[in-house]
Amino acid sequence: MMPWDAPAPEKAGRPSAFGLLPEDLKALGCPNDPAHLFSLLQRPWTWAEGAPKLGKENRAFLESVADLSLPGIEESSESSDGARKLALKLSDGRRIETVHMPRAVKNARVTMCISSQVGCAMGCTFCATGAMGIQRNLSAGEIVGQVLSVMSSLGPGTSSRLTLVFMGMGEPLHNLDHVHRAIRVLTNASGLCIPARRITVSTAGLVSGIEKLARLKPRPLLALSLNASNDADRSRTMPLNRFWNLEKLRAALDTWHLRSNEKFTFEYVLLAGENDTDEDADRLVAWLGTLHRGHNLNLIPMNEHAASEFRQPVEARIQAFSDRLKSYGCFVTVRRSRGRDVNAACGQLVK
Numbered sequence: 001m002m003p004w005d006a007p008a009p010e011k012a013g014r015p016s017a018f019g020l021l022p023e024d025l026k027a028l029g030c031p032n033d034p035a036h037l038f039s040l041l042q043r044p045w046t047w048a049e050g051a052p053k054l055g056k057e058n059r060a061f062l063e064s065v066a067d068l069s070l071p072g073i074e075e076s077s078e079s080s081d082g083a084r085k086l087a088l089k090l091s092d093g094r095r096i097e098t099v100h101m102p103r104a105v106k107n108a109r110v111t112m113c114i115s116s117q118v119g120c121a122m123g124c125t126f127c128a129t130g131a132m133g134i135q136r137n138l139s140a141g142e143i144v145g146q147v148l149s150v151m152s153s154l155g156p157g158t159s160s161r162l163t164l165v166f167m168g169m170g171e172p173l174h175n176l177d178h179v180h181r182a183i184r185v186l187t188n189a190s191g192l193c194i195p196a197r198r199i200t201v202s203t204a205g206l207v208s209g210i211e212k213l214a215r216l217k218p219r220p221l222l223a224l225s226l227n228a229s230n231d232a233d234r235s236r237t238m239p240l241n242r243f244w245n246l247e248k249l250r251a252a253l254d255t256w257h258l259r260s261n262e263k264f265t266f267e268y269v270l271l272a273g274e275n276d277t278d279e280d281a282d283r284l285v286a287w288l289g290t291l292h293r294g295h296n297l298n299l300i301p302m303n304e305h306a307a308s309e310f311r312q313p314v315e316a317r318i319q320a321f322s323d324r325l326k327s328y329g330c331f332v333t334v335r336r337s338r339g340r341d342v343n344a345a346c347g348q349l350v351k
């Protein structure tokens with residue numbers, strides 16, 4: 001077992017209460033209706049003072065079998081665009097980052113960008129989290145706990161307005177068991193009941209994880225962080241590509257049987273002089289093959305930071321790259337990352 005595979009330290013061997021499903025509570029001897037107790041834990045808009053109201057008997061039971069501590073918000077920085085980068089402290093003192101992004105309209109929907117690991121082992125050279133290395137996996141309870149903790153202090157006041165993206169710190173498919181358990185908790189009808197189609201798991205291309213997740217239920221949406229159009233370039237910026245190259249990655253996508261209206265999202269961080277030529281766009285379309293139409297292609301101009309030498313292409317090059325892809329019929333969005341002025345944007349999360 002590698003060090004980061006070790007489960008999160010749990011108080012006196014007790015699991016986090018926030019990663020337990022109703023059937024787990026029942027198996028642990030819950031004295032009342034397990035689905036009701038689960039709903040008390042999982043609905044932060046019913047909490048008082050940032051903690052679930054449980055009643056004496058439920059609290060005594062939970063304290064005897066589980067850990068009731070939540071990741072606490074330690075720091076909060078608000079960007080001029082309304083996004084907030086939050087630093088959350090875990091029970092062992094380590095910190096993760098979560099980004100809260102409300103849309104600027106009344107009753108705004110909120111997208112929350114959540115972390116799955118402390119640091120990341122993938123070492124992508126354009127990414128500040130990658131420069132940290134991996135410290136450990138988050139447990140399912142810590143993943144769910146960050147969502148509940150942030151919702152209880154910043155909203156939204158109902159999960160029907162919440163969208164989750166696993167695009168924070170870590171490679172979620174490198175921690176798939178805990179990530180998938182968290183998804184089972186988050187989608188459970190007695191809790192937040194977030195539809196799986198409003199949860200996106202973004203991967204750097206961990207082929208074994210894609211193949212495994214393709215068979216799991218509930219199955220979230222998949223986003224793939226591509227970032228290069230040939231193996232030589234991709235292996236240089238994303239070392240994972242040396243094990244799972246573009247050919248293997250493309251084959252893995254064919255094992256994912258898309259539901260009706262389900263789309264992949266392909267993310268492509270544009271790096272000046274590295275992956276932003278017209279030839280790169282042509283190769284990208286060739287690699288996508290039948291997937292080049294009808295799916296989402298997000299171009300993300302590099303968010304510059306001190307841990308990487310890469311720079312953002314000039315605006316005219318970004319536009320030319322986008323136009324080239326559109327000329328093939330691709331659906332292209334240029335994503336202006338939110339939270340850029342507080343280092344909360346893609347590839348900038350680091351603690």
Ligand code: SF4
Nearest residue numbers: 120122124127130204
């Ligand atoms: S881009 Fe994603 S997978 Fe790559 S190092 Fe950063 S967090 Fe890890």
